[in-house]
Amino acid sequence: MANVASSAGDCFSRIARIQGFFNYLSVYNHADNATTFPNPNQIEEGSTVKVPDKQMKAFNLPLDAEKKFKIIRQKTKLRIKICMADAAQTPGIAKARLTIGAKKAADTTGTLEIDDIDPTLTNASLTVVLTNPPAYVAPPPTTAGVANQYPPPIVAPDFDDPKTVWPKEGETIVWNLQVGSLEPHTVIRGVLQRLENLGFACPVQKVEDAPTRRAVRTYRRFVESKVAPNDTDAVADIQANIRARHDD
Amino acid sequence: MTPRQQIDALMAGVADQPPDIVVPCKAVNAHWFKILVRWEDDLTPVPTANFEIYRGHPQYAADIVAKGKYEQKSVPPGNYRIFFPNIHDAEIVEE
Numbered sequence: 001m002a003n004v005a006s007s008a009g010d011c012f013s014r015i016a017r018i019q020g021f022f023n024y025l026s027v028y029n030h031a032d033n034a035t036t037f038p039n040p041n042q043i044e045e046g047s048t049v050k051v052p053d054k055q056m057k058a059f060n061l062p063l064d065a066e067k068k069f070k071i072i073r074q075k076t077k078l079r080i081k082i083c084m085a086d087a088a089q090t091p092g093i094a095k096a097r098l099t100i101g102a103k104k105a106a107d108t109t110g111t112l113e114i115d116d117i118d119p120t121l122t123n124a125s126l127t128v129v130l131t132n133p134p135a136y137v138a139p140p141p142t143t144a145g146v147a148n149q150y151p152p153p154i155v156a157p158d159f160d161d162p163k164t165v166w167p168k169e170g171e172t173i174v175w176n177l178q179v180g181s182l183e184p185h186t187v188i189r190g191v192l193q194r195l196e197n198l199g200f201a202c203p204v205q206k207v208e209d210a211p212t213r214r215a216v217r218t219y220r221r222f223v224e225s226k227v228a229p230n231d232t233d234a235v236a237d238i239q240a241n242i243r244a245r246h247d248d
Numbered sequence: 249m250t251p252r253q254q255i256d257a258l259m260a261g262v263a264d265q266p267p268d269i270v271v272p273c274k275a276v277n278a279h280w281f282k283i284l285v286r287w288e289d290d291l292t293p294v295p296t297a298n299f300e301i302y303r304g305h306p307q308y309a310a311d312i313v314a315k316g317k318y319e320q321k322s323v324p325p326g327n328y329r330i331f332f333p334n335i336h337d338a339e340i341v342e343e
Contacts (some may be wrong), residue, residue, distance in 0.1 A: 022339050056254035057337035061301060061328035066282035068343035071294055071335060073287055 001030075002051040006043045009122035009180045013076040017119045019051045022073035024119075027051055042184035076119040078179060080112045080126060084134070092131035094170070100124035100179065124177040129170060136166040185243035188212070191235045194246040195219055208235055251333040255300065262305045262329070279325055283318040285332075288341070293317065300331045 004015055012024040012033075021027055028040045032050045037043060061067055080098050083090050090110035098105045098112040101121045105112045112126070167173055182197075183190035192204045195215050200222075202215030213233040220233070223241060231237070249257070285294045293316020301309040303326040311318060332340055 020334055021336055026336050026338055053249060054251050054335070055337040056251050056258065056331055056333065057340065058255075058258050058329045058331055059342060061281055061283075061330045063279040063281055063323065063325065063328065066284055067330070068284045068286070069332075070286055070288040070291075070341050070343055071297070072339045072341065073289065075289070 001053055004049045004051050006045060006047045006049055008045050009178060010043055010045075010049075011076075011119065011180045012037075012040045012043065012049070013074065013119035014122075014180060015049050015051065020054065022071055024074050024076075039184070042186070044183050044187050045189065075116040077113065077115045078117050078124065079114075080177075082110045082112075082126075082128060091133065093128060094131045095127070095129040097127045098124065099127075119180075122179050122181065124179050126175040126177055128173045128175075130167055130173070131169065133167040133169060133171075185239050185247070188235050191239055191242055194242045198242075198246060251331075255331050255333060258331075259302055259305055259329075262302070277325065278322040280319070280321045280323060281328065283313060283330070284343075285313045285316050286343075297332055298334050300333060302329045302331075303327070 012028045016024040016027040030050045030052050078100055093108045093110060096107055096112055100117050103114045103117055105114045182193055185191055189204055189206055192202050192212060195202045196204060200215045200219050203211050216233040216235060216238055219238055285297050287294060297313040300307060
């Protein structure tokens with residue numbers, strides 16, 4: 001049995017394929033893994049995955065006949081849903097294309113899916129052309145040094161000026177996707193990754209500090225009507241909420 | 249235990265040349281076999297898969313299934329066994 005330390009972009013499908021398995025369940029069903037990872041979709045970077053030894057089986061091979069075998073595999077799917085910031089609406093899409101490796105999918109409904117990707121690939125590309133992008137609305141003025149409002153303040157070099165990067169009709173928008181890099185929402189990095197994905201400026205790290213608290217407070221101001229001044233703004237405070245908003 | 253060690257252990261108990269229990273025919277001494285390997289979900293051929301074939305105890309052939317198929321003609325009678333050293337036993341079944 002081998003121990004594999006998971007790195008960014010790892011999932012059970014990827015680890016299983018790299019180790020020569022066709023079905024991630026062959027790895028995940030190892031007793032130690034089921035205990036360590038209650039959810040196979042949630043691997044934290046640096047976790048240890050137990051990879052069982054392959055077991056060999058001998059088959060009799062009859063003469064003067066065709067012997068047929070079936071290999072049981074688990075396909076790895078990639079599904080992308082394009083929506084507005086409130087997650088409830090789909091923007092008008094003139095063209096959308098998802099590319100990973102040699103596989104592509106194109107659709108204009110807002111959902112793109114490729115049902116059999118190579119799980120060892122960790123980079124994908126999403127290209128979108130909007131038919132009628134929403135008009136740019138300038139954020140309300142923010143007091144200098146107070147960064148707990150939404151939208152968050154634009155701080156060079158973290159952001160481009162939204163007025164200059166706001167999508168225009170017919171403009172092609174390209175996102176480079178880091179497939180499988182999202183960590184579980186139950187760990188600090190996982191929450192901070194989701195915050196960053198949703199547009200809240202924060203460092204993606206394993207410890208909480210002033211910048212992470214600032215990002216948490218900004219997020220809470222966005223999703224909650226009231227935030228008490230003496231709240232801790234700990235990552236744990238928004239774990240469930242951000243999982244529902246980001247993942248579901 | 250590595251796949252190689254497992255195959256060696258499984259073949260250790262096999263006699264060198266067991267009697268031909270498949271086709272005990274003196275008139276026709278040359279036989280053939282075909283192998284077809286497909287994915288279980290959509291039954292399309294597997295691009296490649298390594299295999300090892302043993303006739304009795306000695307290794308008879310080690311080759312690769314290409315586009316799901318392998319065929320060999322004019323093989324002597326015997327008791328043949330096949331292994332797929334790169335495939336976990338829970339991931340391959342006979343049709």
